[in-house]
Amino acid sequence: MKGLIAKKTGMTQVFDENGDLTPVTVIRVEPNTVxxxxxxxxxxxxxxxxxLDDLKPAKVSKPYAGSFxxxxxxxxxxxEFRDFEAEVAVGxxxxxxxxxxVRYVDVTAVSKGKGTQGVVKRWGFGGGRASHGSKFHREPGSTGQCTSPGRSFKNVKMPGRMGRERVTVQNLRVIKVDPELGVVMVCGSVPGVKDCTLIIKSAVKKEF
Structure with missing residues (x-):
């Protein structure tokens, strides 16, 4: 497996040889230290x-520094990357x-936080009629029983915190690798906010 720690830069677009436009997400890959x-x-x-990313000596505790x-x-x-294909040494x-x-990659990052959301946005509920007087527009509806056991079961889809979760997007097609700029351009959405740290690995479900 091939993998590195990288950062999400943003989005742009590239044109191929036929003049077709492809929107891409730019991932900045800086040198990783073993x-x-x-x-x-x-x-x-x-x-x-x-x-990746050096820490200032004043911000490093002795136990943490001792692990390097x-x-x-x-x-x-x-x-940590298991079964790393390249031959490397410490330093x-x-x-x-x-x-x-590499033709396809998997990207792992923490998704954008959306705060507390209702069931329509969080789970895609259809809701009720939007007409006046329906009294049922975006509510979740019944969540339990009035008789035994008289409670809501676990994993019932209800309003709550949305986003800010570890997400992996698989099989993103690599459009271009630019060694001069140090970026990898992939076709597809990449989780996380701008300049967030992410993990980019060779795809496990497709040939590369």
């Missing part, structure tokens, strides 16, 4: 730990060149 290596003999599986090698500056974002940097030839 923080640690995990082997099957010691941990039971093979993995590579990558880090001496030649690696403590990082703000740390992520090396891995960049956008990792995605050369």
């Amino acid at each position: 923080v640690a290596l995990k082997t099957k003999e010691k941990f039971g599986y093979d993995a590579v730990v990558l880090g 090698p001496e030649n690696v500056t403590p990082k703000r974002n740390v992520k 090396d940097t891995v960049g956008i060149e990792l995605f050369d030839g």
Whole structure:
């Protein structure tokens, strides 16, 4: 598997050789530092730990700094990737060149927070008639029973907090990889707000 820690930049559009326009989401890939290596003999599986964004020394506690090698500056974002395909060593940097030839990717990030929402927006309920006097427009309706057990069951779709959840969007088609700008352009929606940190990996359900 190929994967890196990256950041969402925004959206733009590109034109192909036939002049067709394709809207794309721009993902900025900065060099990731190899923080640690995990082997099957010691941990039971093979993995590579990558880090991104240096932390100021004043903001690093001694226990957290002790988890990094001496030649690696403590990082703000740390992520473990199992079965990493590239051969790397502790202290090396891995960049956008990792995605050369990759056709589809999976992107994981924390989605935008929408606050407290009703059942129409949160769950897509149809609601009632919009005409005057119907007295039933956007309410959730009955949620339980008046007799035994006399309560609402778990997982009943009701109003509540929406968004701000870990989301993975799979099989995003890679339109362009620009090593000079350090960006990957994918066709499709990417979760998260602008400049959020995300995980970009080679797709697990499609060939790449």
